[in-house]
Amino acid sequence: MNISTGNKIGFLGFLILLSTYGYVVFQLMGVFEEQSIKNEGYYVRSHNLANELRQSSDDLTRMARTFVVTGDAIYEQFYFEIFAIRNGDAPRPIKYPPSYWYTSLTDDRTSAINLGKPVPLQVLMSEMGFLEKEFLLLRKSQNLSDKLVHLERQAFAAMKGRYDDGSGDFTVKGKPDTAFATKLLFSTQYKEEKIAIMKPIQEFLEAVENRMISESIALQAKQEKYFWYIIVLLVISTVIVLVIAVYVRNKIVLPIFLLEHDAHMIAEGNYQVRCKLNVENEIGSLSLSLNEMADHIELDIKELERLATTDGLVGITNRRAFMVSLELEIKRSHRYGVPLSLLMLDVDYFKKFNDTYGHHVGDEVLKLICKVSQTALRENDLMGRIGGEEFAFLLPATNIDSAIIVAERIRTAVESSSLLIDSEELRVTVSIGGTQIIKGNDISAFLKRADIAMYKSKENGRNQTSWL
Known part of the structure; x- marks a missing residue:
């Protein structure tokens, strides 16, 4: 029942x-x-x-x-x-x-x-x-x-x-x-x-x-x-309570404990565990659903790992994965005393593309910038999307002078590219800010310095690189 x-x-x-x-x-x-x-x-x-x-x-x-x-x-x-x-x-x-x-x-x-x-x-x-x-x-x-x-x-x-x-x-x-x-x-x-x-x-x-x-x-x-009559009703009530207590224990409480144990094992990563409950109620149906879930988890785990680190639109590292890598590189830089630089890129007048041509064109602009920028990067450099139209570049073992060269290479590559929309050639420019880590910088301070440099480029007329 x-x-x-x-x-x-x-x-x-x-x-x-x-x-x-x-x-x-x-x-x-x-x-x-x-x-x-x-x-x-x-x-x-x-x-x-x-x-x-x-x-x-x-x-x-x-x-x-x-x-x-x-x-x-x-x-x-x-x-x-x-x-x-x-x-x-x-x-x-x-x-x-x-x-x-x-x-x-x-x-x-x-x-x-x-x-x-x-x-x-x-x-x-x-x-x-x-x-x-x-x-x-x-x-x-x-x-x-x-x-x-x-x-x-x-x-x-x-x-x-x-x-x-x-x-x-x-x-x-x-x-x-x-x-x-x-x-x-x-x-x-x-x-x-x-x-x-x-x-x-x-x-x-x-x-x-x-x-x-x-x-x-x-x-x-x-x-x-x-x-x-009251005595008889009390006796009947007591019997009913005992019957309900036995039913709840055998058909609800104990199955829930077993289900909880198996779910805990699956949560710890043991996806071979399967529930074996023989009760014909909602808990039995729940155990079957839990088994089906375990089957799908094992199939989806790799896809989830990919989605957890990749931006779904442009196919590069997303903000969460980029921040993890950035924090690791900051610790490595402080530990070994090697230089580390960070670039922040923002698309100029991006809202205009969305308002004039629609969001699908805005998406194409982001894809173009991602594709062009990656061609200007070195093997150990990492590009990530950290906001709507904001990108960041992590440049290990790179001082600010070399970082500016990379930034200009990216900026000019974007400037020289174009996007063809309904026979109309659209030009895109970006503003870039760069900074080199200094002693005592944590991830928040490091990001803030790069962000300040980027807004400096915007304030100075856009389509340029500034550093701090």
Whole structure:
């Protein structure tokens, strides 16, 4: 299998495994969150709503009984305020007080910062998402509480001399009867109905608690299931990692080491070395390519050596090879004290040839200068192309006087030659600078002296030889 194919499969597998991990962890976090909500918030709010229903019923009773005992109308007002809050007809306190009896007597009981929006208590109950049987228990308790309200209103009416007309309305006028009102609110019937209100609330709390326990057990089972999923995924991941590690070692790492060794041997010049890898992937293909490369290197080495020392256009020594020879001759001159001269040649107005006739004519000019100049050189002299239209001549065992003679021979030979282009005879001239090495000159200083001499010829009118 190719490495690229294996990489795609591995990447796809990694995405699938990562997605599975993410899904399991997400589900597990959902279980934790659900459990947290159920255990911490839900149960507390359920108790608060049930307690508020119980408390509002107690507060209504307390206000009603206090009114009939004292006859103070403020308690009747408090009564209907509590009733309006429970039914959503008046703003609900942000935090319902433990006892409306005490809260109602404070100065800031109607302060806006302590009040929320009007919301019926039954709406708050329905929003909690209770089970139908649980919600029915709370609604039953509130319905019983509302039924008790009729007795309390009957007592209020009796305090004012109003009595039931038989249809539930208190339109019959009479004398106020405090004893009758007190009897209504402290009767056995009233007490039994109060007990009946509390019984569904207690049943509701027990039902919610039992459901919470049952749901907690189910959530724990789900949590345990997802933990096992994670363990299985970890085992699968470990096995996959081991398989990948073995594959990488046998099919990638070890072949790379062998390939590196063989490539190193070839790089050291042992072109008989050949890779013998038996792997069917990109590394195996690379080993075959390396073997083909070794075959071609041996064939091309001689050509490379030639190209490394020869200028491709004019066929003489290039700059790199010329500099190597120049450095060797400078050392020899300093060691044995023999003279050494250097000539620098630059074609006059070479840019004009390129701009007027084209670069192909410029190339022909360079070839002509090279051909003509070599005829004026001695056997031990070396000519090299060191720039676009610049040539250098290395003259071993030659002093400056002899070097000037050679330079003039080259200059006049070039001047007397011509190039025929489209029936037009082109004349070429060159400027030459010469210098002899002096004690302490290195290659840079030696070249600079010759270069200065050459530019001296250009500044003095070109087509001449100058020396330094």
